[in-house]
Amino acid sequence: MYDDRLDVPGTARVFDESGEIVQTDHVNLYPMPSLDPEDPLNWSKGRKWIFLSCIIWYQFVVNLQAAVLYAIYVPLSDETGLTLDQLNAGTGYLYLFIGISAIISQPLALGYGKRPIYIISxxxxxxxxxxxxxxxxxxxxxxxxxLLGFFLSPAYALIQVSITDVFFMHERGLPMGIYALAIYAGGCMGPILSGQVYDAMGWKPIIWLSTGLTVISGFVLVFFLEESSFIRRTTAISSLTNPEDQYEGVVAHGGDVNPAGSASSSEVGKNIKMDNIEAGVYNVNRQYIQKVSLPLNTKWHGPRFWKFSKPHPQAQAIIIKTVFQCFMVLRLPAVIWCGVTLGVFQAFYNFVSALASGVLAEDPYNMSTSAVGLTFLSSLIAAIPVAFLGGPLADWYGLYCAKRNHGISEAEHKLHLWLICVILTPIGLLMMGLGPYYSSHWIIFVLGCGIINFVGTFGTLLAVNYIFDCFHEMHPDNPDSPSAAAQDAAPYLLSAVLICMVFSFALSYAITPWCFEWGLRNFGISSAIIFTFILCSTGLMLIYGKRMRKSGEGYYKKIINW
Incomplete structure (x- = not known):
């Protein structure tokens, strides 16, 4: 039955409904997988988690490498002659180029495969x-x-897309939480490692150790990472009463692996036994009804390091369209809001990195380099519960809200949890600024860093989930066009990452004067007011988010059909 409540992007039915009250806990598969066993949505849980482990490990290692010098900026400045301002400015350029380069690396991954992009990176x-x-x-x-920013860019935009390649909408909370943890865990473990190594051997051995770890990780990806790019072709299926006829109809409109070059579902689907057909009915986007037992849970084949993707036949068109679409979607409120909030959380990370050495290595604390590095444990420990509890909490809360909403999920449901970020942000920033200003015990500053890192991890998880829920299931009218593949590059996320990194770049020039020249007291108070005010903007998204999603649908469809 047609339901006009689902006519808004980001609004989806995730529970079956009987009458006006949800009577069942059966969750619909969203998006619907094809009948190709090699469709990533049809992978077994074990196979999906092997894939997730590979990309999360990649995320952790490259972030560790990027942050490995943060704890030794003061002694590094003394030994190299580079000023603290120059070191912090270099970090700003790093993040600026991450945002710009994502516009290039993302479509390259769609055109030539995600696996080679990860390995080259x-x-x-x-x-x-x-x-x-x-x-x-x-x-x-x-x-x-x-240059490092250019090759780091897949870690900030491609991993989220890869997660949506293999996990259903109601399963993404935990993987996205672990992804958010990996960003901050790598950034925290880098300074911890460098602080210990510096006191023992100096700063250059830090480079050799992190380089060796990165090379080993590259070989792990070569042997264990699979290609997740897949184009799922589905068209409307007329009402069929014969299960055998319906099965054949579904297979005929299945999916083709692209760019991996595997057999199409029309070839392999015929080998699937009719035992897979069951009575469960899946109503997806009002386009078709399937009576097939999905997913197929195909197991991991083992290492196949020699198998690489074939380039998409329309790779150049995909790259051009993705770049233009990235800039065209910048007028959408949800994209702007997500980019700004991600920029805030990146700023939190930059504050911790920039202040730790400058505050704790000086009076009144006078900590050694290794001790400064160890204080990053606070930030790491704070991020861990978000990964393992924040994601499932967001998933559970989203399903809970959907049940109360007659089985219909809204993209804004999970944003109710944003209140946690709004409450904790001023507390953490005031502790980081006022603690050292009044010469309080160093634990005040360190706990403040932990609180800010907790907020950054949880807020990143919620913001990324929101932007994907709003736009990821919208597809061009022609599934065979380059626009269809360009949409898989998540132009909305690329735009948000670009805004985030430009924000971070601009802030890199302000961190040193804001924190140290204007005074830590003024920094703590002003940053608490400014960033709490920005995060309170989520109230506007809760009130007007669905209305803006609906009003922007026509414009977004024009973009992805361009």
């Missing part, structure tokens, strides 16, 4: 890390940061 980051040990000037420092 890992080995390139290792080579650039070696260059860091031989930097004689500020210009080379900035140059190395720009």
């Amino acid at each position: 890992t080995f390139a980051c290792a080579l650039l890390n070696v260059w860091t040990a031989y930097i004689p000037s500020n210009s080379q420092w900035i140059g190395s940061r720009l």
Whole structure:
């Protein structure tokens, strides 16, 4: 039966409904997988988690490498002659180029496969890390940061897309939470490692150790990472009463693996036994009804390191369309809001990184480099519960709200949890600023860093989930066009990441004067007011979010059909 309540992107039925009250706990599969056993949505749980482990490990390692020098910026400045301002500015260029380069690396992954992009990124980051040990000037420092940002970009935009490749909408909370943890865990473990190694051996061995770890990780991806790019072709199926006829109709309109080059579902589907057909009915986007037992739970085949993707036949068109779409979606309120809030959480991470050495290594604390590095444990520990509890909490709360809403899920439901971020943000920032200003015990500053990292991890999880829920299930009218593949590149996420990284770049020039020249007291108070005010903007999304999603649907459809 047609339901006009589902006519808004980001609004989906996730529970079956009987009358006006939900009577069942059966969750619909959303998006609906094809009947191809190699469709990533049809992978077994074990196979999905092997894939997730690979991309999360990649995320952790490259973030560790990018952050490995943060705890030693003060001694590094003394040994290299680069000022603290120049080191922080280099970090700003790093994040700026991450945002710009994502517009290139993302469509390349769609055109030529995600697996080769991950592998190239890992080995390139290792080579650039070696260059860091031989930097004689500020210009080379900035140059190395720009190139590192280019090859780091898949870690900030491609992983979220890869997660949606293999996990259903109601399963994404935990994987997204672990992804958010990996961002901050890598950023925290880098300074912890560097602090210990510096006191024992100096700063260059830090480079060799992190480079070795990155190279090993590259070989892990070569042997264990699978390709997740897949184009799922589904068309409307007329009402069929014969299960056998319906089965054949579904197979005929199945999916083709692209760009991996595997057999199409029309070829492999015929080998699936009719035992897979059951009475369960899945109503998806009012386009078709399938009476097939899905997913198929195909197991991992084992290492197949020699198998790489075939380029998409329309790869160049995909790249061009994705780049243009990224800029065209910048007028959508949800994209702007997500980009700004992600920029806030990136700012939190930058604050912790920039302040730790400058505050704790000086009076009144006078900590050693290794001790400064160990204080990042607070931030790491704070992020762990978000990964393992925040994701499931968001999933559970989203399903709970859907049940109360007659089985219909709204993209804004999970944003109710944003209140946690709004409450904790001023507390953490005030502790980071006022604690050292009044010479309080160092634990005040360190706990403040932990609170801010908790907020950043949880807020990142909620913001990324929201932007995907709003736009990811919208598809161009022609499923065979380059626009269809370009939509899989998540242009809305690329735009949000670009806004985030430009925000971070601009902030990199303000961190040192804001924190140290204007005074930690003023920094703590002003940052608490500014960032709490920005995060309170989620109230506007809760009130007007669905209305803006509906009004922007026509414009977004024009973009993805361009």
